[in-house]
Amino acid sequence: MIAFAELLERLTLTPGRLAKIALLRRFFETEPDPDRGIGLAALTGELAFDAAKPALIRQLAESRTDPVLFAWSYDYVGDLAETVALMWPERRVNAPPPLLMEVVQSLATTPKSELGALVAGWLDASPAPVRLAILKLITGGLRVGASVRIAKIALAELSGGRIAADDIEEVWHGLSPPYTELFAWLEGRGDKPDPAGAPVFRPPMLAHPLEVQDLAVLDYARYVAEWKWDGIRVQLVSTPGGRRLYSRGSEDISAAFPEIVEAMTFDAVLDGELLVLRDGPDGVVVAPFADLQQRLNRKAPTGRMMQQFPVGIRLYDMLFEADEDLRPLPFDARRRRLEDWFARAAPARMDLSELIDVPDLPALSVLRDGARAASIEGLMLKRRDSPYVPGRPKGLWWKWKRDPLTIDAVLMYAQRGHGKRSSFYSDYTFGLWRQLEGGSEELVPVGKAYSGFTDAELAMLDRWIRNHTTARFGPVREVAHGRDAGIVLEIAFDAAQRSTRHKSGVALRFPRVSRLRTDKPPAEADRLDILIRLLEGEATIAI
Amino acid sequence: MPPHPETWLKVLPEGLFCEPGGFFIDPPGPVPRAIITHAHADHARPGHGAVLASPETMALMDVRMGEGRSGAQRQVLPYGEPITLDGVRVWLQPAGHVLGSAQVAMEWQGSRAVVSGDYKRVADPTCMGFEPIACDVFVTEATFGLPVFRHPPALGEAARLLDSVRLFPERTHVIGCYALGKCQRLIALLRQAGWDGPIHLHGALIPLCQAYERMGIPLGELRPATVAAKAELAGAIVLAPPSAIADRWARRLADPVVCLASGWMRVRQRAKAKGIELPLVISDHADWDELCATLTEVDAPEIWVTHGREEALIHAAEQQGRRGRALRLVGYGDEDDAGVEAVPGETALGGKVVA
Structure with missing residues (x-):
């Protein structure tokens, strides 16, 4: 002990x-x-x-x-x-x-x-x-900030390189404490544990972000596209040994989504996106991520929550049909198996993610630029011959996120980072202008950004913050911010959502610093109205 | 019947004052006549008229303030040698806090009061141990005056540090420690725990380490960290003032493990809030058990508490059947608590240092 x-x-x-x-x-x-x-x-x-x-x-x-x-x-x-x-x-x-x-x-x-x-x-x-x-x-309050994944990487290191963390992943959910057979396997004293029909998690296949230099060289005829839905990626595992809903990180989230588990009346392992789906006049409507967030925050939902935020799965891929491992098959073949199976099984609360043919780059660009709707993050490109490979293999799957939105905001507060950044002010709270009664304007904080800058920009910001501190609240420094004093940051973000927790009433998704606008006077930074006009959920897209 | 000490030992705005002797003890500002318990900045201020202290404290004040800055007339008084100041018999007794630290014992007309200064009760290879003196009034500190503060054996903490150095041989372990006392004790502990390699020092720590060595406390091989190459600091142990460990100065270090040696590190939330990766519970102040045991040993019917968490210690004293009184002397703090967030440019020595 x-x-x-x-x-x-x-x-x-x-x-x-x-x-x-x-x-x-x-x-x-x-x-x-x-x-x-x-x-x-x-x-x-x-x-x-x-x-x-x-x-x-x-x-x-x-x-x-x-x-x-x-x-x-x-x-x-x-x-x-x-x-x-x-x-x-x-x-x-x-x-x-x-x-x-x-x-x-x-x-x-x-x-x-x-x-x-x-x-x-x-x-x-x-x-x-x-x-x-x-x-x-x-x-039950250990809260050590070490993820299960980190523990598995440490375990894999015990094997001296023979066994990867993903190999452990494949048997993990078939094991139980005190894991003696796992340690025996890792230390070369025993065989790989056999999960024997247990509903174990399989490490998912992930996509690389598509960069500009990749766009020109891709052979589009070999790829098929799908919408990149803004929910959470999940794995549905249903075997005679049990049913589990796993997050991308192998966390068992079955208890939070009982209606999904109830609908898993089949013997298969599926890959899909968990979304809040509602019936609209023109078909099923995907709700913005903020709605799903309501469900994610709960370990077990109330009946009312299940009614208010009904969830479903948009299926992407099929890993196993009964005992048959489909992962070595090319994507096209797996997709046919998925479609055939779906037609026969017709599972409740699930539909298929639509495939989009991509003749060439211009067509693809048009599609992506049109994907400004809520609940779509961009496009996925999957090579037709790609097997299902755990991890992030190069060149098989690509994600092409829609262009981020940007605002010019004023730096208001700064806090030191952690670890290597503990001597740098690297966490930035930024704000936009809001009109007050009587016509004057004030800055209201709208978000925090921790990334997106280069080391040189970080050093510059750190210096600027130390030289322009106006107040301190514990570890937080307030810096000069006003019409004529302050520094403007161009902030990129994926979406804006309504929030009752923020003074501004708006929360940003994935905000990051995209540029320092040292050329711009703070008085010319953006107004909060701009963000409010971008709010998601005001307009949703019907598919 | 001898006079009660409260008739002749008083709290004035200038500090704790022995009226018949005409001297203050550890006054926060310049006075005509002062006795100094130890050389920490919150107890030893410059510019007094006459100043009396142990020889070691006098030497350390010279290092910190500059030669002769502590007072116009300076008198040293070795431990256990009584002198008489205007009818008050005064002597110094080891307090075990840092090198030269002393309790001030005073007797007047058959009544005896002892001002402990800051003290601890566990062994420290860099200074003499605390010697209890029976008295009528015992004036104590209460920096760690809550039962949650119980310092583990310091050598065990040094061993934890060395264990971490073995686990992360490519990283620098930088330990925040107060420049006077804590720094030299930590070095001595590391030597006891088996580390005989070089120990690198922030510039602010060097003069006091040299002074300790001049006074016969060997510290082994010490090197300035400031001029060392980054490669040399991989796997090294670096000591620095608490204000430097997480600030710009520390950027020269190799992926540092940030450590802090302080009694406050007993509370995990405090370590976390300060961004300390490896807290070392090493203190030069008495912990709760030591404070309570000391009250029993000196067996004074009345306990005065100068600073710290006086309410809890007074509560404990009253449960022992003693009268407790909070003096609420201003200006004293805990040297470690200057904190990691100190103002850049200020040293951990409170900005009063000539180093």
Whole structure:
């Protein structure tokens, strides 16, 4: 448990992805079974305990600490588990800290009435970091900022290059803690685990962004186009062993979309886009992403939400039909299989993504420029002979996003970045002009951008911010911004959406800095009205 | 019956004042006569008339302020050698905070008060350990006066740092530490933990390290970080003031792991808010348990708290059956808490340093 506690603390505080992988890898290398597997399960969110809750921790604190000192301490620290972990009175006990396996097993089997004494005994035997890890484990609040994917990359490194993270992905959802057979396979002591019909996730095939230099050289006759829908990419896995809806990142999101799982009355693995779909006068209408966001924010939807934001799947591809792996087949063949299957199975809540023939670049450009409607991000180009390859293989699939929208906004606040950027002011809040009653104008913040600039531009902005700071609020600096003072940033973004959370009433999707407009006086930056006219959801497109 | 210390040891706007002796202790501004507990900037100010301190504190003040800037008349007083100032018997006793740090013990007409200054109770290879003195009034700090503050063994924290250096051999570990005391203690701890390679220093730390070595505290091979090539700093340990570790100065380092050595690092949220990747809980102040144990040991019926989280310590003192009083002396802080977000151009030494 000591190594796990140290790992948790470091993962929480480490911003760098590579550093996180190194920390995880060392944990998996040095901890024995079954503790390392239990640690893996805890980090990837596979463990949950019902019996132990914050109330129990509060009771423990009351039994062992002075109530006045506890209140002051809690007030200072601000987190219940951490307060208790830090102020727990240390007594010398002749017992080592518990093993992770012991904690997890006991939590699952101990009756609620005996839980308090059990946990108190562990806390007595543990130093502060271990106490915190135990309490966070109990309340399910690990929040270490390490994705499941990062854990799988670290696991793959254990194999010394023999096994890729995507290979682990293919068996992952057929495994369970403490993953001893997985570790045996990674360390060359055992065979690849056989998921045996379990509804496991298959790493998806992704597309490269299409750059200007690619446009001229593509042989368009070999490609077919599809709309790039603005929902979330999902994988539907339905086998005799179970049904799962996975996000692109292999997260099991079945519980959030029960109506989809209910409709998966087939034996197949499908690739598609999850969208909010509504019936309109001229057919099904795709709602803007903001509507889907309402559903994504929930672990389990209410009946009302399901009615208000009905979801469906627009199908792109077919990976398996029953036991048959279709992934080696060319795209055209898979598409025919998908269409034939769809005609027979006629699954509810699903339709097929329309294919568009692309004779040449001019035709394609016309299509893309016309794709200004809500819920379409641009075009996909798929080579007709492409097999379904996990990851982002070069030259097979391309995404050609519609041109971003741009505004000229005024920099208002800046904050330092993280990791390599921790000495640079690299997070920028920008605003647009809004008319006040009486005719004067004020700047109102409309978004934040963290990317899009070159290193040289970052250095220039950092210098400018340090020299033009007008106020500080903790880590945030307010910089000079007014009609005659300030710096104008050209901000590119994919869409504007209504938002009740922002003072401006508008939220931008994927805002980034596209240019520094040092030539432009702040008074000539854009007005908020421009953004309001661009709002999505005011006009949706019927397909 | 001897006079109660509150009749002769008073809080004036200029600071804590021993009336019959005519001297202030650690006054925040210039006074005619001052006794200085230790050389940290919030306790040792320049420009007094007469100033009395331990020989080490006097030497460190000379380094920080410039030779002779602490006062017009300067008198050194070794530990445990009493003198009499206008009828008040005064002596200094080790406080265990930093090199030269002292408690000021005062006796007047059979009544005894001890001003601890800042102190800690755990062993420190760079200074003498705290020696408790029984007294009628014990004047204590309470920087870490909450039970959540319990410092783990410092050598274990040094070992955690070295473990991280082994795990990330291509990165620089830059550790924010206060220039006087913390820096030299951390170096000594790293040596104890087995690091005998060079340790690189920010320029602001060098003069005080040299002073420690002159006074017989060996620190091993130290190199200036500022002139080192980036390649040399890969895998290196670099010590710098807290204000420098996440600012422009740190850009010279190789993909740094940002560490901070401070008692505040016990609270994870504080580490996270400051962008610290590896917090090291190393403090030169007494933690909660040490504060409470010290009150029991000196066994004074009355406890005065100069600064810090006085309400909690007074609450604990009252539970021990002692009277507690908050002096609320202004101008004292915790040297670490100057923070990572210090104003550029200011040093971690509070801008008062000649270094």
